[in-house]
Amino acid sequence: MKKRNIKALSITELASAITGLDEQRHRSDQILQWLYQKGVTRFDRMTNLSLELRRLLDKRFVISSLEQIEETHSNRDQSAKYLLRSEAGTLIETVLMESRGYQTICISSQVGCPLRCSFCRTGTGGFERNLRSDEILNQVLHLKMNRIEPRHRFNIVFMGMGEPLLNLENVTKALEILNSQHAFALAQKRITLSTIGFPDIIERLTASPLKFGLAISLNATTDRSRRKLMPQAAGIGETLQAAESFARNRRMRATLEYVLLSGVNDRPEDARRLADMTHGRPFKINLIPFNEWDGAPFKRPTEARIDRFVKILLPRAPAVTVRRSQGTDIDAACGQLRMRRERCRD
Ligand code: SAH
Numbered sequence: 001m002k003k004r005n006i007k008a009l010s011i012t013e014l015a016s017a018i019t020g021l022d023e024q025r026h027r028s029d030q031i032l033q034w035l036y037q038k039g040v041t042r043f044d045r046m047t048n049l050s051l052e053l054r055r056l057l058d059k060r061f062v063i064s065s066l067e068q069i070e071e072t073h074s075n076r077d078q079s080a081k082y083l084l085r086s087e088a089g090t091l092i093e094t095v096l097m098e099s100r101g102y103q104t105i106c107i108s109s110q111v112g113c114p115l116r117c118s119f120c121r122t123g124t125g126g127f128e129r130n131l132r133s134d135e136i137l138n139q140v141l142h143l144k145m146n147r148i149e150p151r152h153r154f155n156i157v158f159m160g161m162g163e164p165l166l167n168l169e170n171v172t173k174a175l176e177i178l179n180s181q182h183a184f185a186l187a188q189k190r191i192t193l194s195t196i197g198f199p200d201i202i203e204r205l206t207a208s209p210l211k212f213g214l215a216i217s218l219n220a221t222t223d224r225s226r227r228k229l230m231p232q233a234a235g236i237g238e239t240l241q242a243a244e245s246f247a248r249n250r251r252m253r254a255t256l257e258y259v260l261l262s263g264v265n266d267r268p269e270d271a272r273r274l275a276d277m278t279h280g281r282p283f284k285i286n287l288i289p290f291n292e293w294d295g296a297p298f299k300r301p302t303e304a305r306i307d308r309f310v311k312i313l314l315p316r317a318p319a320v321t322v323r324r325s326q327g328t329d330i331d332a333a334c335g336q337l338r339m340r341r342e343r344c345r346d
Helices: 011-019 026-037 051-060 133-146 163-181 200-205 223-229 236-250 268-278 302-315
Strands: 067-073 080-085 091-099 103-108 111-113 126-129 154-158 191-195 213-217 253-259 281-288 320-322
Touching: 011 026, 026 111, 080 133, 080 191, 091 133, 103 133, 126 163, 133 163, 154 163, 163 191, 191 253, 200 236, 213 236, 223 236, 236 253, 236 268, 236 281, 253 302, 268 281, 268 302, 281 302, 302 320
Parallel strands: 103 154, 154 191, 191 213, 213 253, 253 281, 281 320
Antiparallel strands: 067 080, 080 091, 091 103, 111 126
16 A cells, blocks of 8 residues: 655544544644654654554655755845755755844745746746645745754745645645644744735635735736736736735735836836725735846836835835845845756655
């Protein structure tokens, strides 16, 4: 019998696998603690389970993990990029950032990305596959066990490679375990999922018990220019409506990310339209000056253009911040992650 991947099970699937072995349900909570709080990679380390159960688990299941292939540190800031490899040989990029005492893990949900937004380097490499839920969780676990001080709080952003809502099943499985008291125990404010925004999927997530913050990559103020930049994006009106309902339901603001592209979407009329469409709504706007990459068809606006945009926006829009991207020198910043095609095996 082929062994099952225990970290790819949802909490309910794990519980029924354990009760199916004639064990009490709370054993599955103990297993979650070993896997995600203590980070063990062998069943014989799970010392509060009977020897018999540990042997049985070892016969039926494997515990997956990611191996670190490369670690690159920025010379300019406190960010580092990690190249991690799964058992199948898939290479995954994860970024760890630090600012003002907070550590944030930026995780990938897919290898490559099928969206092909014209300003994003990830899209230029095409799409390879969805990451499994255990591959998403193991990115967090790898950094938590190896690079984050024990008991130190950290944040997670789904802003690495891929579009999380196009890998919904694995992403929601991972979110459930990130939230669980027996596993990562991360509160709503510690997790942000960034998406181009599929309104129907956002509505479904609004109705779910999953706890996370929502960020929408808006990037334009007319449907026409949004479509041009992001061919798979839905209309702005319905996208903002879905984000607003999500935010009101969770009693929080949704973030609107807006990549500033010189001469394309950073003109005074763009700033005015952005202020109009967000005025009085539960949003915060996060402006991201474009991070340039080789061959990119766009330029980063000058500081003067960024200032002009902010000055028009500020008086009427809800909270506005300018993201000073970290890791630009190591290609770790927003939109700079690129798919590595080589698959190395030892
Ligand atoms: N697919 C999801 C997750 C990717 S997050 C999404 O689109 O939200 C990546 C964020 O970085 C998005 O807000 C995207 O608009 C932004 N981005 C992409 N390329 C960029 C670039 N070259 N410079 C700055 N921001 C970029």
